[in-house]
Amino acid sequence: xxxxxxxxxxxxxxxxxxxxxxxxxxxxxxxxxxxxxxxxxxxxxxxxxxxxxxxxxxxxxxxxxxxxxxxxxxxxxxxxxxxxxxxxxxxxxxxxxxxxxxxxxxxxxxxxxxxxxxxxxxxxxxxxxxxxxxxxxxxxxxxxxxxxxxxxxxxxxxxxxxxxxxxxxxxxxxxxxxxxxxxxxxxxxxxxxxxxxxxxxxxxxxxxxxxxxxxxxxxxxxxxxxxxxxxxxxxxxxxxxxxxxxxxxxxxxxxxxxxxxxxxxxxxxxxxxxxxxxxxxxxxxxxxxxxxxxxxxxxxxxxxxxxxxxxxxxxxxxxxxxxxxxxxxxxxxxxxxxxxxxxxxxxxxxxxxxxxxxxxxxxx
Amino acid sequence: xxxxxxxxxxxxxxxxxxxxxxxxxxxxxxxxxxxxxxxxxxxxxxxxxxxxxxxxxxxxxxxxxxxxxxxxxxxxxxxxxxxxxxxxxxxxxxxxxxxxxxxxxxxxxxxxxxxxxxxxxxxxxxxxxxxxxxxxxxxxxxxxxxxxxxxxxxxxxxxxxxxxxxxxxxxxxxxxxxxxxxxxxxxxxxxxxxxxxxxxxxxxxxxxxxxxxxxxxxxxxxxxxxxxxxxxxxxxxxxxxxxxxxxxxxxxxxx
Numbered sequence: 001x002x003x004x005x006x007x008x009x010x011x012x013x014x015x016x017x018x019x020x021x022x023x024x025x026x027x028x029x030x031x032x033x034x035x036x037x038x039x040x041x042x043x044x045x046x047x048x049x050x051x052x053x054x055x056x057x058x059x060x061x062x063x064x065x066x067x068x069x070x071x072x073x074x075x076x077x078x079x080x081x082x083x084x085x086x087x088x089x090x091x092x093x094x095x096x097x098x099x100x101x102x103x104x105x106x107x108x109x110x111x112x113x114x115x116x117x118x119x120x121x122x123x124x125x126x127x128x129x130x131x132x133x134x135x136x137x138x139x140x141x142x143x144x145x146x147x148x149x150x151x152x153x154x155x156x157x158x159x160x161x162x163x164x165x166x167x168x169x170x171x172x173x174x175x176x177x178x179x180x181x182x183x184x185x186x187x188x189x190x191x192x193x194x195x196x197x198x199x200x201x202x203x204x205x206x207x208x209x210x211x212x213x214x215x216x217x218x219x220x221x222x223x224x225x226x227x228x229x230x231x232x233x234x235x236x237x238x239x240x241x242x243x244x245x246x247x248x249x250x251x252x253x254x255x256x257x258x259x260x261x262x263x264x265x266x267x268x269x270x271x272x273x274x275x276x277x278x279x280x281x282x283x284x285x286x287x288x289x290x291x292x293x294x295x296x297x298x299x300x301x302x303x304x305x306x307x308x309x310x311x312x313x314x315x316x317x318x319x320x321x322x323x324x325x326x327x328x329x330x331x332x333x334x335x336x337x338x339x340x341x342x343x344x345x346x347x348x349x350x351x352x353x354x355x356x357x358x359x360x361x362x363x364x
Numbered sequence: 365x366x367x368x369x370x371x372x373x374x375x376x377x378x379x380x381x382x383x384x385x386x387x388x389x390x391x392x393x394x395x396x397x398x399x400x401x402x403x404x405x406x407x408x409x410x411x412x413x414x415x416x417x418x419x420x421x422x423x424x425x426x427x428x429x430x431x432x433x434x435x436x437x438x439x440x441x442x443x444x445x446x447x448x449x450x451x452x453x454x455x456x457x458x459x460x461x462x463x464x465x466x467x468x469x470x471x472x473x474x475x476x477x478x479x480x481x482x483x484x485x486x487x488x489x490x491x492x493x494x495x496x497x498x499x500x501x502x503x504x505x506x507x508x509x510x511x512x513x514x515x516x517x518x519x520x521x522x523x524x525x526x527x528x529x530x531x532x533x534x535x536x537x538x539x540x541x542x543x544x545x546x547x548x549x550x551x552x553x554x555x556x557x558x559x560x561x562x563x564x565x566x567x568x569x570x571x572x573x574x575x576x577x578x579x580x581x582x583x584x585x586x587x588x589x590x591x592x593x594x595x596x597x598x599x600x601x602x603x604x605x606x607x608x609x610x611x612x613x614x615x616x617x618x619x
Contacts, residue, residue: 030451030454032451061447062476062477062480063476065444065447065477066444066450067447069441069444069447069448070448070450070451071451072438072440072441072444072447072448072451073420073438073448073449073452074451074452074455076438076448076452077451077452077456078455079451079455095441096441096444099441103439204436204437204438204452205418205456206415206417206418206436206456206459207434207436208415209415213430213433213434213435213437214436214437215430215437215438215439216437217430217438217439218439219427219428219439
């Protein structure tokens with residue numbers, strides 16, 4: 001229920017539904033979507049609650065392609081707008097996301113990932129890391145990427161992502177997964193209306209006589225002008241670095257540092273507990289923003305840690321960024337499950353123990 | 365700059381619409397785009413809706429329309445103009461929104477968006493320029509290319525057996541309940557231009573009624589890619605295009 005008293009509220013909610021409720025509270029003005037498992041509850045929740053929010057535009061489009069282009073139009077017309085989907089649907093949106101990054105349009109995109117490649121499975125995965133952080137579509141661009149690890153963060157990151165996306169006039173992506181979308185946890189919902197919005201003076205809202213016409217475009221035929229736009233975008237991505245966020249759990253004295261994001265970081269937290277009980281000096285480094293990536297934090301950890309173990313629900317994607325950050329100063333191992341399989345804390349611990357064994361064989 | 369009202373005692377009988385910018389157009393001689401742009405802006409001037417109008421120009425020759433139209437505009441990806449327009453109109457329902465699309469954009473890559481936008485009855489105006497060819501990419505076959513028409517990708521002429529028939533998308537959308545006003549016009553003669561202007565004018569008026577989509581097909585020519593002079597192109601259009609794409613209203617509001 002819309003919170004009109006301006007107070008926060010505690011509820012037990014499914015990740016997808018909590019995210020949808022958070023979007024209302026964050027002042028979302030429009031949502032365009034298309035059903036796909038495991039995130040269909042977002043659109044279902046929004047349409048069910050729509051009567052309480054008569055000013056919010058909620059529309060089921062004919063395809064993900066149409067939906068993201070509606071987002072483009074609405075964002076260009078000054079709206080705070082969200083779209084959500086799951087892996088194959090997000091692939092369909094990549095062309096428009098490139099246009100949006102180039103035309104500098106803010107929007108919140110949510111990917112509740114499922115196992116791929118192809119039609120894959122509806123089970124949770126982190127297989128879209130590359131697509132999320134490297135651009136995904138054509139050309140040189142980046143999305144701002146936040147990776148939640150709890151239902152609470154499915155709520156909190158909606159606010160953060162809207163704020164960052166509007167601050168930098170760039171699409172922001174919440175990279176969740178099927179488990180986070182489907183599982184229920186206790187959440188604190190912030191009060192509605194707590195996220196201010198600055199007026200979009202660049203938007204196409206109708207040209208008054210007092211200003212020049214506003215044009216939303218990514219087309220600059222002259223290469224000199226197109227290079228200039230690229231330089232502007234790259235300068236913006238450099239600026240974004242100050243938004244980097246990460247979390248460290250018992251990493252300060254750890255010989256073995258696990259690196260994991262999203263759901264896998266939750267799993268690895270448990271592995272750290274189990275390992276510490278066995279006397280292993282193990283810790284966790286969890287990137288919260290995947291773009292910008294917490295490179296400096298990893299470099300710092302490389303001074304004390306002996307070895308890193310990146311754990312992901314994919315064939316090894318973030319591990320490439322971890323290796324780039326460490327630059328060969330320490331070994332960076334990888335453990336992953338694919339195709340919708342979720343690793344258990346115990347199986348990660350088995351890998352940790354085998355690494356610990358090789359460490360103990362090295363003469364001090 | 366507005367021209368002086370009187371030059372050497374001569375009476376000013378014609379001038380550029382205020383909402384059409386003073387920018388030399390990149391269109392080829394004889395191309396229909398320039399005329400349609402001018403008519404559109406003339407209507408916007410006459411209705412005094414420059415401040416309330418937002419246009420969408422997708423990929424195609426008219427992708428630079430915003431260089432010539434002095435209104436807020438969005439460029440759209442190929443085929444997605446009506447989805448973009450849907451997003452704009454849903455946020456700004458009191459404004460006038462139009463798309464300006466070519467045949468490849470509207471009737472090939474964007475067919476899905478075209479049909480569903482009209483089916484939802486979005487209160488926008490769709491201006492559809494049909495010249496039976498891909499102009500910007502250099503004269504390839506369009507979904508509306510006539511049978512036998514030679515293009516760079518049908519060098520021996522379009523054949524039904526491999527390429528199918530040209531699509532009459534305007535007749536198709538006219539059947540959808542969301543369509544309010546559907547018409548096919550042209551710009552090959554002054555009489556045709558006058559009729560087109562009337563259609564655009566009523567379409568903007570209809571948009572205020574919130575009763576559904578207005579859809580105007582403009583049968584136009586592409587002399588450069590048809591490999592004809594502007595005059596030959598107009599003659600060819602009248603002789604070949606119009607029998608297949610007959611002019612006139614296809615769906616009119618019930619009175």
